[in-house]
Amino acid sequence: MASNSKKKVSKRDVIIKEAALLFKEKGYGSASMRDLAERVGVEAASIYSHIKSKDEILEEICFRIAGEYVSHISKIEDEKSSYTDKVKAIINLHIRLMVEDAASVAVTNNDWKSLPEPKLSIFKTLRKGYEARFAKLIEEGIAKKEFAPMNVSVAMFTILSSIRWVELWYNPDRNITEKELEKDITNLLLKGLKK
Amino acid sequence: MASNSKKKVSKRDVIIKEAALLFKEKGYGSASMRDLAERVGVEAASIYSHIKSKDEILEEICFRIAGEYVSHISKIEDEKSSYTDKVKAIINLHIRLMVEDAASVAVTNNDWKSLPEPKLSIFKTLRKGYEARFAKLIEEGIAKKEFAPMNVSVAMFTILSSIRWVELWYNPDRNITEKELEKDITNLLLKGLKK
DNA sequence: CTAAAAAACTAACGTTCGTTAGCTTTTGTG
DNA sequence: CACAAAAGCTAACGAACGTTAGTTTTTTAG
Numbered sequence: 001m002a003s004n005s006k007k008k009v010s011k012r013d014v015i016i017k018e019a020a021l022l023f024k025e026k027g028y029g030s031a032s033m034r035d036l037a038e039r040v041g042v043e044a045a046s047i048y049s050h051i052k053s054k055d056e057i058l059e060e061i062c063f064r065i066a067g068e069y070v071s072h073i074s075k076i077e078d079e080k081s082s083y084t085d086k087v088k089a090i091i092n093l094h095i096r097l098m099v100e101d102a103a104s105v106a107v108t109n110n111d112w113k114s115l116p117e118p119k120l121s122i123f124k125t126l127r128k129g130y131e132a133r134f135a136k137l138i139e140e141g142i143a144k145k146e147f148a149p150m151n152v153s154v155a156m157f158t159i160l161s162s163i164r165w166v167e168l169w170y171n172p173d174r175n176i177t178e179k180e181l182e183k184d185i186t187n188l189l190l191k192g193l194k195k
Numbered sequence: 196m197a198s199n200s201k202k203k204v205s206k207r208d209v210i211i212k213e214a215a216l217l218f219k220e221k222g223y224g225s226a227s228m229r230d231l232a233e234r235v236g237v238e239a240a241s242i243y244s245h246i247k248s249k250d251e252i253l254e255e256i257c258f259r260i261a262g263e264y265v266s267h268i269s270k271i272e273d274e275k276s277s278y279t280d281k282v283k284a285i286i287n288l289h290i291r292l293m294v295e296d297a298a299s300v301a302v303t304n305n306d307w308k309s310l311p312e313p314k315l316s317i318f319k320t321l322r323k324g325y326e327a328r329f330a331k332l333i334e335e336g337i338a339k340k341e342f343a344p345m346n347v348s349v350a351m352f353t354i355l356s357s358i359r360w361v362e363l364w365y366n367p368d369r370n371i372t373e374k375e376l377e378k379d380i381t382n383l384l385l386k387g388l389k390k
Numbered sequence: 391c392t393a394a395a396a397a398a399c400t401a402a403c404g405t406t407c408g409t410t411a412g413c414t415t416t417t418g419t420g
Numbered sequence: 421c422a423c424a425a426a427a428g429c430t431a432a433c434g435a436a437c438g439t440t441a442g443t444t445t446t447t448t449a450g
Binding site: 032033034044045053054136 | 436437438439440441
Binding site: 025026027028029031087109111113114150153154155157158159161162163164165166168169173174176180181182185187188189190191192 | 220221223224226248269305308309345346348349350352353354355356357358359360361363364369371375376378379382383384385386387
């Protein structure tokens with residue numbers, strides 16, 4: 001019988017998804033291809049029918065997530081809204097990505113340092129660019145008196161990293177919805193920013 | 196007699212300090228004993244004159260940091276001060292530890308998952324206990340109307356993880372002092388908490 | 391149904407890993 | 421100075437690692 005009805009999820013995607021879970025659990029350096037193979041239900045060597053190397057998996061995870069951030073911040077910059085709403089949109093973006101794809105976000109946060117050159121340098125540049133654009137929004141918000149004067153880097157990094165805990169804590173069974181989570185975190189962080 | 200706890204910095208301490216830097220840089224699983232030996236200026240096998248295993252180094256780092264947190268929160272609980280000041284004291288504790296021993300704190304945050312059982316379970320219990328005590332302070336602060344009503348877990352984890360970025364960013368050469376850093380972060384987070 | 395393409399398997403490669411054994415050198419103490 | 425303890429060295433072990441080669445099975449397409 002036909003095993004695929006429509007657009008099927010490729011085995012490659014299954015491998016990368018499972019790898020994200022594994023890397024999150026054990027850390028990239030401590031996770032082996034044989035661990036991964038077992039989870040996928042296949043011999044270790046068979047994985048190489050779908051991917052070129054272990055490094056390639058990490059690259060794919062990190063750059064997909066980085067791409068999500070970068071593509072969304074462009075939209076946010078272009079919106080005709082207050083800086084408060086722009087920052088709110090960034091916070092919501094980070095929470096949504098974390099909730100929707102916790103494993104990949106966690107791996108990107110924790111294991112990007114294991115990217116091999118030259119991908120490591122490219123990733124760092126991407127991240128630095130994203131941070132610079134976020135910082136600029138905060139800076140302009142301060143200039144327009146929407147936010148209180150403060151060290152822009154401190155504000156930005158505090159906001160960015162304050163969302164990381166969600167990875168360790170959130171799971172859909174908890175009696176708090178994504179919406180409530182967003183509301184509470186956004187409120188907590190925005191009050192601190194406001195003038 | 197062993198010159199362990201006397202005046203001089205033992206080689207064992209040097210090894211563990213260097214290991215913290217190495218583990219922070221590459222991640223525990225990706226760092227090898229030969230990497231570590233090279234940094235210490237010794238052959239890999241010689242390290243085993245001072246420590247029992249690679250795992251033991253990770254344990255020592257994680258439990259020393261965990262101990263710092265636990266011992267300080269007892270003092271903070273006992274102080275006769277407002278809940279605002281208690282939370283402020285916890286934030287300052289986290290910032291100070293991060294600035295004073297960035298590498299060990301980073302390793303504890305990133306690599307505790309690699310602790311071997313039964314140490315892993317013990318560590319988790321320690322951390323859960325610490326979090327429960329911190330949460331209780333926030334809860335009481337809300338009850339006493341010092342803080343606005345909100346989800347206690349969300350507030351606690353947001354505060355706890357918001358300080359982690361300092362590891363990636365802070366270095367003594369930056370033109371911001373630890374005091375300024377403390378002031379800005381504390382202000383940002385406390386305003387969000389306040390009623 | 392057939393044949394090619396894709397994906398799985400077994401086996402093994404060369405490396406690197408954490409660690410041990412056994413010997414030599416350095417250091418601290420009386 | 422004597423000499424034991426501490427700390428270093430070289431060599432090597434077995435295990436695990438990422439990965440490749442070669443073969444067989446499964447899936448896909450005409």
